[in-house]
Amino acid sequence: MRRNIAVLFLAAVAAFFAARWWMRPRAEKPVEQAAFTEASIDPALWSKRFPFEYEGYRQGIRVPEFSEMRGHAYSLKEREETDRITDSRLMRMFSGRPKERPQPAACLACHGASTEFFRTAGEGGSRLPFFEARRQVTQPVACIDCHDPAGLRLHLTRPAFIKARPTPSPTEQDLRTLVCAQCHAEYYLAGPERTVTLPWAKGLKAEDIEGYYDGLGFRDWDHAETGAPVLKAQHPQFEMWSQGIHARSGVACADCHMPRERRGAIHLTVHAAGSPRRTLDRSCVPCHRAEARELQARIDAIQLRTKRLEDRALTALLALFDDIHRAREAGFPEARLRKAQEWHRKAQWRLNFVMADSSHGFHAPQEAARLLAEAIDCARQGQLSLP
Ligand code: HEC
Ligand code: HEC
Ligand code: HEC
Ligand code: HEC
Ligand code: HEC
Numbered sequence: 508m509r510r511n512i513a514v515l516f517l518a519a520v521a522a523f524f525a526a527r528w529w530m531r532p533r534a535e536k537p538v539e540q541a542a543f544t545e546a547s548i549d550p551a552l553w554s555k556r557f558p559f560e561y562e563g564y565r566q567g568i569r570v571p572e573f574s575e576m577r578g579h580a581y582s583l584k585e586r587e588e589t590d591r592i593t594d595s596r597l598m599r600m601f602s603g604r605p606k607e608r609p610q611p612a613a614c615l616a617c618h619g620a621s622t623e624f625f626r627t628a629g630e631g632g633s634r635l636p637f638f639e640a641r642r643q644v645t646q647p648v649a650c651i652d653c654h655d656p657a658g659l660r661l662h663l664t665r666p667a668f669i670k671a672r673p674t675p676s677p678t679e680q681d682l683r684t685l686v687c688a689q690c691h692a693e694y695y696l697a698g699p700e701r702t703v704t705l706p707w708a709k710g711l712k713a714e715d716i717e718g719y720y721d722g723l724g725f726r727d728w729d730h731a732e733t734g735a736p737v738l739k740a741q742h743p744q745f746e747m748w749s750q751g752i753h754a755r756s757g758v759a760c761a762d763c764h765m766p767r768e769r770r771g772a773i774h775l776t777v778h779a780a781g782s783p784r785r786t787l788d789r790s791c792v793p794c795h796r797a798e799a800r801e802l803q804a805r806i807d808a809i810q811l812r813t814k815r816l817e818d819r820a821l822t823a824l825l826a827l828f829d830d831i832h833r834a835r836e837a838g839f840p841e842a843r844l845r846k847a848q849e850w851h852r853k854a855q856w857r858l859n860f861v862m863a864d865s866s867h868g869f870h871a872p873q874e875a876a877r878l879l880a881e882a883i884d885c886a887r888q889g890q891l892s893l894p
Contacts (some may be wrong), residue, residue: 543656548620550580559770563778564650579648579780582618583641612640613749616689616703620649622664634701653686665689671705683759688745691760693863695725711746713860713878717853732854733831734841735848740854740863747864751871758794766790806869813861813868816879820858823886827851828889843894850889857882 547553561818567578575581613633615621621644632640655662661682663669668689677685693716697704709715709722717738720726726736748754753763764781766789767774783790784806787799795802811837831847857878861868868875 543651545623545651545656546650547656548623548646548651550646550649557650559775560650560778563776566779567780568779577781582647583644584647597728599828610637611635611696611701612637613696613701613703615640615644616667617647617694618648618663619644620646622652625666630700630702633696633703634699648690661686663689665703667694667703669690671707680757680759681759684745684748684754687760687764691742691744693740693743693746693860695720695727711749713743713746713813713857716743716746716854730828730851732828732837733848733851734844735851735855736830737852738858738859742775742863742865743860744864744870746872747861747866747874749871750874762794764792766793809869809872810867813872813875813879816876816883817858817862820854820879820882820886823883824851824854824858827854827886827889830893836894839894846892847889850885850892854885854889855881857885 533561543553550561550564564765565580567576567581569576575584611633612624612635614637616625616633619641621640624640624644628635628640632752652664653661661679663677663682663685672685672688674681674685692705694703694705696702706716706719709719709772720738725738727739728737729735730737744760748760761776765776765778765785766783766786768777777786777789784803787802791797791802827847827850831844831851834847835841835846861878861882862877864870864875
């Protein structure tokens with residue numbers, strides 16, 4: 508009996524010291540302090556050190572019309588659930604029916620954290636089938652796409668952009684736009700390698716890009732109804748922005764789309780890049796010193812004006828489609844329709860360029876109005892040119 512008590516006593520003492528040892532104060536784990544590397548692709552690795560930024564990034568945007576999450580953290584999911592041919596609003600609207608072909612890995616250049624993949628895959632990487640490359644590109648647009656992992660500064664990584672725009676020494680403020688411009692810009696896939704290429708050799712305006720494509724004899728598809736070789740613009744946000752008053756005034760994409768928010772004594776960046784309508788207080792008010800309501804009204808006014816012009820341009824374009832179609836049905840030779848087809852290409856490109864920017868004119872209100880006025884004129888000239 509006495510022996511059992513002694514054993515219990517010793518066990519209790521041992522447990523006490525063991526517990527004290529276990530609960531001793533320990534130094535911070537050194538791993539968390541380690542710098543990130545090119546291999547730190549998974550945003551979850553960054554979450555411990557930067558919980559605020561990570562949370563915003565994960566938050567994304569809920570879009571009712573898509574009934575799904577959108578935004579950088581969701582840039583891959585979207586791709587896999589979207590059938591480009593049937594889902595794209597613009598495709599349907601212009602009733603273009605490009606031949607369906609399997610998507611290439613090139614799409615991952617902007618839709619995923621793919622820098623490392625393209626570095627190792629080299630030149631031929633772009634034309635691999637999407638789903639094959641997807642096995643290696645597992646993360647959507649991620650921290651590492653905007654931030655240099657060693658110093659955390661904004662950096663440029665996309666080969667197409669670096670080639671097209673060798674800005675020798677961009678300032679920190681320039682980078683707050685250029686980092687976005689790598690992906691939020693018009694592009695095409697060049698040659699059999701399907702290399703992502705930015706068509707800026709002649710300049711950034713819609714007609715500069717059109718001139719570049721004309722020079723190449725490039726077309727996205729031949730329009731079924733009119734036979735015109737047409738172009739399709741994709742999100743030329745950088746190009747439209749660059750024609751506006753905000754670009755002139757040095758206001759960057761991040762100033763409106765990723766404003767800073769006060770957290771205690773410091774200001775941190777809101778990483779849920781989305782519509783500035785949700786952050787008017789932080790996106791616009793600090794510069795404009797007007798109430799959020801007033802800025803909202805200014806956005807509304809610009810967008811409504813743009814929408815009205817878009818509607819008229821679309822009406823004119825559809826009228827041109829009908830007229831060319833009727834002329835074809837009547838058996839006029841293609842040679843006599845060529846002029847009208849050229850006008851069709853021009854009108855559609857201008858209208859499409861404004862719509863594909865998806866700010867509904869806000870990024871450059873006057874430029875948008877100019878392009879839409881030209882679109883209307885081109886469509887009507889096309890009608891007049893018909894036999
Ligand atoms: C590596 C390519 C890449 C970079 C760099 C990038 N984006 Fe994006 N961005 C995308 C893709 C792809 C989407 C579409 C995501 C989806 O499917 O919802 C997107 C979506 C967005 C959206 C939401 C659009 C919508 O239709 O709801 C905004 C706003 C946005 N980005 C702003 C920015 C800003 C501002 C920057 C720079 C600070 C930036 N992006 C940098 C690729 C990029
Ligand atoms: C140069 C960069 C870039 C490349 C290359 C790219 N995308 Fe995108 N894509 C984006 C950005 C940025 C957005 C979001 C823009 C926005 O919301 O306005 C986007 C949005 C989309 C959308 C949703 C917008 C819509 O039209 O409803 C689809 C679908 C899409 N891309 C398909 C593709 C496919 C397919 C490929 C490959 C052929 C591809 N993308 C290649 C940058 C790119
Ligand atoms: C689309 C580009 C983009 C992505 C993706 C992105 N960031 Fe940022 N980040 C920015 C911009 C722009 C700034 C503002 C930089 C400046 O100060 O000019 C910023 C600032 C920061 C800062 C500085 C502190 C602050 O809040 O201003 C940290 C830390 C940071 N980001 C962490 C992250 C982490 C972690 C991720 C991934 C979960 C991430 N970022 C993803 C664009 C991005
Ligand atoms: C002065 C503020 C401002 C600047 C600078 C700016 N934008 Fe925007 N952007 C807006 C507004 C306002 C909208 C319209 C949002 C809406 O209607 O909900 C918009 C719309 C967009 C959209 C479509 C978002 C959606 O919800 O469909 C994208 C993508 C985008 N901008 C990207 C960019 C990029 C990339 C740059 C830089 C090249 C840029 N923006 C510069 C204010 C700005
Ligand atoms: C970093 C500062 C800055 C931010 C952020 C900013 N603006 Fe501006 N905005 C300017 C400047 C500067 C001008 C040009 C004023 C001038 O020179 O007359 C301007 C011009 C405008 C104009 C007149 C456009 C035109 O073409 O005449 C409107 C409307 C406007 N801003 C709305 C907004 C809205 C809405 C937001 C938020 C989404 C915003 N701005 C964010 C600085 C800013």
